[in-house]
Amino acid sequence: MLSNFLSNYRSVAGLIFVVLAVALVELFEVRASVYPSLLPFFEWLKYSSWIGYLGITFGSVYATVQAVHLISMAIIGGTVLVTDLRLLGVLLKDIPSETITKGTHQCFKYSLSVAIATGIFCAAGVADKVYYMPVFWIKMLALLVGSCFMFFIKQPLLNSRSHSEIDPWILRILAVASITIWFTVAATGRWIGFS
Amino acid sequence: MNNSKWDDKTIAAASSSVIILGALLYYWVGEVQSTVELLELAYGSFKFFNNPMIF
Amino acid sequence: MLVSGYYSWNWLEATHVLTLMISIGSLFIIDFRMLGWVLPGVSATAIADRLHKPMIIGFVIMFITGLLLVYAKPVENVQSLWFRIKMILLVLAFINAWVFNSRMRAADGTWDSARVAPKGLRTGAIISLSLWCGVVAMGRFIPYDWVDCPKVSNTALLWASGCVEQLNAL
Numbered sequence: 001m002l003s004n005f006l007s008n009y010r011s012v013a014g015l016i017f018v019v020l021a022v023a024l025v026e027l028f029e030v031r032a033s034v035y036p037s038l039l040p041f042f043e044w045l046k047y048s049s050w051i052g053y054l055g056i057t058f059g060s061v062y063a064t065v066q067a068v069h070l071i072s073m074a075i076i077g078g079t080v081l082v083t084d085l086r087l088l089g090v091l092l093k094d095i096p097s098e099t100i101t102k103g104t105h106q107c108f109k110y111s112l113s114v115a116i117a118t119g120i121f122c123a124a125g126v127a128d129k130v131y132y133m134p135v136f137w138i139k140m141l142a143l144l145v146g147s148c149f150m151f152f153i154k155q156p157l158l159n160s161r162s163h164s165e166i167d168p169w170i171l172r173i174l175a176v177a178s179i180t181i182w183f184t185v186a187a188t189g190r191w192i193g194f195s
Numbered sequence: 196m197n198n199s200k201w202d203d204k205t206i207a208a209a210s211s212s213v214i215i216l217g218a219l220l221y222y223w224v225g226e227v228q229s230t231v232e233l234l235e236l237a238y239g240s241f242k243f244f245n246n247p248m249i250f
Numbered sequence: 251m252l253v254s255g256y257y258s259w260n261w262l263e264a265t266h267v268l269t270l271m272i273s274i275g276s277l278f279i280i281d282f283r284m285l286g287w288v289l290p291g292v293s294a295t296a297i298a299d300r301l302h303k304p305m306i307i308g309f310v311i312m313f314i315t316g317l318l319l320v321y322a323k324p325v326e327n328v329q330s331l332w333f334r335i336k337m338i339l340l341v342l343a344f345i346n347a348w349v350f351n352s353r354m355r356a357a358d359g360t361w362d363s364a365r366v367a368p369k370g371l372r373t374g375a376i377i378s379l380s381l382w383c384g385v386v387a388m389g390r391f392i393p394y395d396w397v398d399c400p401k402v403s404n405t406a407l408l409w410a411s412g413c414v415e416q417l418n419a420l
Contacts, residue, residue, distance in 0.1 A: 059394060060396070063387075063390055063391055067383075067390040067391075070270065070386050073270070073271065074270045074271050074274040075275060075278050077271020077275040078271065078275020078277075078279045079275070079288075081275055081276075081304070082275075082276070082301070085304075091300055091304065092296075092297070095293075095296065100289065100292075103291065103292060104279075104288055106287075107279075107282060107287060183268075186268055186271060187264070187268060190263075190267055194260050194264075
């Protein structure tokens with residue numbers, strides 16, 4: 001029966017596993033024990049790695065990479081807003097939402113890759129500072145959750161069938177969750193800049 | 196509601212969206228609350244502009 | 251007042267930066283469609299028309315918050331070389347957008363469902379992308395003090411940045 005459940009409900013099983021894993025991690029305070037062991041990596045990133053060296057030594061390079069990070073964030077925002085506002089029935093109502101979803105996904109993937117790559121460079125330049133910032137870890141968590149949500153939950157559902165076969169409220173809640181999580185990634189990222 | 200619509204991907208999408216939205220709302224409401232508390236601590240009242248203390 | 255409020259400057263700047271996603275996000279989608287990089291099967295003029303409103307709303311918010319940011323720190327911004335270049339690039343970007351729009355309306359609709367737009371519109375899209383990337387980059391450089399007035403001795407740079415005190419002292 002379990003193997004039947006696992007084969008027919010793979011996504012749900014995966015979600016249950018993740019929720020249980022998070023609950024266990026919080027219950028046994030795994031975070032508190034892992035956190036100090038990350039400090040040497042962050043210090044290596046800033047003081048010993050070449051990306052940290054480039055970022056600290058050449059302020060203009062760091063600022064340019066930050067600008068690229070901002071631009072890729074704008075493109076992510078554009079693709080997410082266009083897709084999700086279409087799912088909510090606000091924009092581009094005369095174009096099928098399946099077309100919008102499929103047509104923007106490639107652009108989203110490329111801009112997310114650029115954002116992550118430039119983000120690593122930016123974080124490396126101030127690695128010893130961001131390690132101690134709770135808002136940085138919130139951003140990383142939001143980024144991880146947002147990416148997994150997009151690639152393992154949202155896209156598979158939206159690509160699996162015509163959107164008219166999906167309950168409209170499911171589409172709406174997917175869109176709102178997607179907009180909120182990516183807004184959180186952007187806002188916490190801005191907040192890091194103020195800290 | 197037609198039960199055949201509630202397959203694996205749909206259930207996973209609905210539940211994960213609810214969990215994510217709930218967690219984010221909890222986080223943002225908490226942030227607004229702590230911002231208001233900080234402003235009241237700094238200025239004695241919740242004021243955004245024309246505050247007597249200058250930082 | 252804007253700077254001395256405990257959080258007001260931060261909120262203003264954060265709104266200015268985050269609204270990028272609406273304004274520049276929509277604009278980039280329109281430009282990418284012209285180049286065939288996104289939504290290739292969809293009518294290009296339909297995308298340009300439908301995304302026009304959110305783009306304008308985004309730009310209005312950017313303009314208002316940008317104006318307030320300059321009002322809050324007038325000297326630092328006006329005497330910043332990067333700010334001045336940003337304003338020039340903004341004007342050029344708006345001129346390019348106006349030319350692009352006129353060309354799009356003048357062109358006949360036969361290219362509309364093609365994967366890429368005609369050469370003139372593609373050129374306009376590439377110029378638009380470059381100018382707006384420049385605007386964002388210059389905006390990012392404003393807080394840095396590499397070419398701030400007290401640090402510069404080159405007369406041309408002092409003139410370009412409008413450093414009147416240092417120019418008069420020379």
